[in-house]
Amino acid sequence: MTHLNRLLDKQVLFFGGKGGVGKTTSASAMAVAASRAGKRVLLVSTDPAHSTSDIFERRVGPEPVPLPGNLHGLEIDGEFESKRYIAEVKKRIEGLFGHTIQKEANKQIDLAASMPGADEMALFDRIGALVRGQDDRFDLVIFDTAPTGHTLRLIRMPELMEAWIRALSRSRQAMMGIQHDEQNDPVMQSLSERLEHLREFRARLLSPRVCAFVLVLVAERLPIEETARAIDQLQDAGVAIGGLIVNRVLPDSSPDPFLQSRHAQEQVYLDEIDRRFASHRRVRVPQLPSDVHGVTTLEQLAAILVERTH
């Protein structure tokens, strides 16, 4: 039977999949497993509909908090991040300018913050900082992401932003080349710093040594199709696939004819999963007799995902 032990050596893991297949549960179980293997783990939820709090039965917020199972949790909130970002920018420009410019600039900054997409971008910025390993208290950051489409867009974003900022700094550079000295231009400095961060974000995202994407699915038609699409797109973007978690597999020993029929149906899909995703590591997680919440059940799952070596 396969395990996902190899993923413990990574620094960043993303868990994705269709809504309701058990991403949060799988990501949490992986976090517990990694923490047991001696890693300092941060579990980050990026789904606006957070459920880390529910599964760990602890309140989790926009800053890392300790969770049972010897790990830390964080639920990213776009609105909170956007407010924090704006406050930081305002603070940074404080005292650099005269009163009038400062007032006008603050007005503009507030306006920009209310534009559609500002929250999403602030969320992206926070994810970027975490992927870059900004918080050195952790060895491994596990992202429990929103349903696939949203996440794939997020994965593509560093590339897009990098192209944008690069175009901007080229344009600025061309002008500065004629007019002034670009080393001392604060605009150029700010753009270069952004560009540097985006490059690092992308480099880490695309490094198979650092980062991998785990896809969670159940043995049903639609999740299989979505997984196939996600794999195509991730590979297209150059992100390494860490493995597949086939969740909620029914036990085959039931005498109940209803369950037996469900099981026979499921077997067809399980075969299809084995056939279509043969080149990826796959772990089957059985349907548990009760809901997963609290560390005890997570530890059961953790033992299925990662084989204990000691």
Added chain:
Amino acid sequence: MTLRDNIRDFFHGAAYGAYERELRLQAAELNDLFLLLCYMEIVGLPNPATLYLLDVYPYLLEQFHLWHKRMGMDRSPLGNLPCC
């Protein structure tokens, strides 16, 4: 000003004077393009980098002022970007 400076300036003027106007114009045009790229959102074009440009806005306000003056407008033509 020493004689040395005077001589240097003389030769600098002789060599670059003719091009200076041209260069200034070109720099102004590039600057306008840069401003447009930064303020796309205000003229109604989506700009994915808006949030990343926030900390350069104050530096650009002055240039925005120079731009609308150069374009022959005494006051800011954009209502949502007040200038003077």
